[in-house]
Amino acid sequence: MFASLEIGPIFRTLLRNKMGALLIALQIAVTMTIVVNAIFIIDEREALMARVSGVDEPNSFSVSSNGFAEDFDNENTIQEDLRQIRALPSVLNVTTINAIPISGGGWSMSLQVESGEDKDDISTAVYMVDEHGIETLDVALLAGRNFSYQEMRYRDGTEEGWPQNIIITEALLQDLFPDTTPGEVIGKTVYIDRNEPMQIIGVIDTLQAPWIGWDQLENAMLSPEYIAFNNSTRYFVRAQNGMRDQAMRDVEEYLAQRSSERLVRGIESFQEVRENSYGFHAAMIKILTVVMVTLVIITGMGIVGLASFNVNRRKKQIGTRRALGATQWQIVRYFMLENFVITSIGVATGAALSIGLNILLVNFFELNRITWYYIPIGMLCLWCLGQLAVYGPARKAANIPPAMATRTV
């Protein structure tokens, strides 16, 4: 006997008990809608989190020093701090910095290729670092040169304009001078503040801006300055490989030596920065995962429940079929096939609903359009779920003895 021969009776039975089948089909449809969209959102978030900051994340941390004593000599303190921290055996290198990549807070400016008020400009994050910045941030020079100690200046808010030389990321280079190689732009002039010229002396690979939601996340420039507003300075430290925790203790201990003159605070590993910035995405991923798992369990239970109910109701009918010579396998197959028909209606509806929900999400929350293959994969998964869920009740049905045909239920 071929399975196809049973489709007819299955359909006729389903039509006689529309509601039960409809309930399961609807449940499957809505479940698929949620699961498909949730997995899509999860994948998108994971792609966001996988972007490379450019920093040596496992070995980096930052710390602030805030001088509050009246005669605090910040300029010399910075130099001494840098020297002492660099001398620590657990530290690879250190620089002063005005902002931490992907931390959420920072400084941005606009650069333009031609000077003038009405010319196009390109936004970029600004990192004020010293000549050790490149090594400390773990970025590679693709062309040009690093800053020299002589180029450094001290910035506390009283000086004019910007330093003469800058180093930019390759992404910023592509925005400013499309289709040029790093080597070709060394020595070129760009304008900051509409008309103040600066020279590009170097191009580095990847360094992300402080704002993870920013379209120009890869646009960053380095400016040779010791940043120290209000006697407050931040150090970015790169520890020797694997020695971050040791280095954090060492640096904090060193800085705390002069605690009557300054406050040492905000010591934070880069890992924590990443967790803070991407925490929302990580949380969303976890929540959606929990929702999906719970939902799949509920739907699975729903299928088991309704199938069991159907089996109980049809005990006599099943017994009769068995008495008329149907094998156990044929009974199992009947229920599995029935479930397959119901699930098919569900996943077909689910495919339409999934696309519908995605369109709503795109319109209201500016999410991306769903990639097509999520739909067939979702359908496949729910087909499997349906078959798995119905297998138990179907086995039970198959065990109904033929003698049941003669009994009153």
Next chain:
Amino acid sequence: MMSYYFRLALISMRRNPVLSTLMVLAIALGIGACMTTITVNYLMSNNPIKHKSDVLFHVQLDNWGPYEAAVDPNDPPFQMTWTDVNNLQKAERAYRQAAMAKSGGVVVPADTNIKPFQAGYRLTYGDFFTMFDVPFLYGSGWDSEADSNGRHVVVLTKEINETLFGGKDSIGENVTLSGEIFTVVGVIDEWHPIPKFYDLNNDDFGRPSELFMPLSLKLSMKLPSWGNVNCWKSPDEDGFEGFLNSECVNFQFWVELNNPGERADYAQFLNNYVNEQKTFGRFPRPLNNRLNNVQEWLEYNEVVADDAQIMMWLSLMFLVVCLLNTIGLMLSKFMGKSSEIGLRRAVGATKKDLFIQHTVETACIGIAGGIVGLGLSFFGLQGLRALYGEFADKLTSLDMNMAILAILLSLVATIIAGLYPTWRACSIAPASQLKSQ
């Protein structure tokens, strides 16, 4: 009669404990998920000062550059310049007005046993406290004389008063802030508006600043600019004053206007002010000022995060799945009772009686599901707190409104879900089930 139906419902639930538990659990899961996300959305979109929402207005002036808008497509910047907030404050054309900014510095307690620490300041005017109905534990805000003369007075939050003075009445005590001595004039009681509507530029759901002091000290003490700073062009002059005199925005301005007439007058005043400034070569853009009341300002800033809304919609769909499940379970259950129903019909119960009886039964299940769901949402909110950390602390508390909503939502949803099974149960013919007995 009702109590009889309740008894029947209880008997019926007890007779079939597995099915009943499953139903209650399914509903509870759906309600739990929904209430968790609805609570977060509800608190995020909360208007923390409803009773004054219509009289408090956030002011925006468009001082931006000629070639592009501060905010697309053509909106003014969220914050204002030092020059403008001071001019508007001094004009005193509103019933009350408070310019403000975020700053911070090192706090050195008078008690040398307490270590110096860094804290956030809110620089503002004495009107701030009356405008926003800030509750005081001790003392009060400062007067306008303190504002105009830049007196070294400070208002502490309850927490910081705890840190500095062990929570005692500290009025008249001294504390060193950013190197200068301040006198405490007030300690405010618990005050955590959610969201922090008066400054949505910096940490919408964050803690309020810890110390409040007169804004005029910004200039004399060279207090740093914390929070968001935006400039469309660099300051013309260097140094701290150069920044203050520039077109950079870092200040917020709120006014209290008691009726639409005052609002119209104030809008006119703002237009006149900007036109006057245009004669000094400022404000290159066309007139584009905004006066938003609290609700409008919250909506404009879309403080409810997209993620929270997405989760809410998904959880409502989740509830739908749970309800579909419940319909299926109820169908099985009521159908299982068909002989009993047939008997009751045969001995004279009308369809209406049966309908009421079964609706009471579904209502009981709904309420039980709502209560368990409320418990689950409590755990859900704890989970969110664990996931989101400090940010979520203020967004994850269930209040009475939410508890009532949970029960109501559960009740209504369950009764709707129960309609079809109930109808099926009622339409069982009186004698049909008796034959085989």
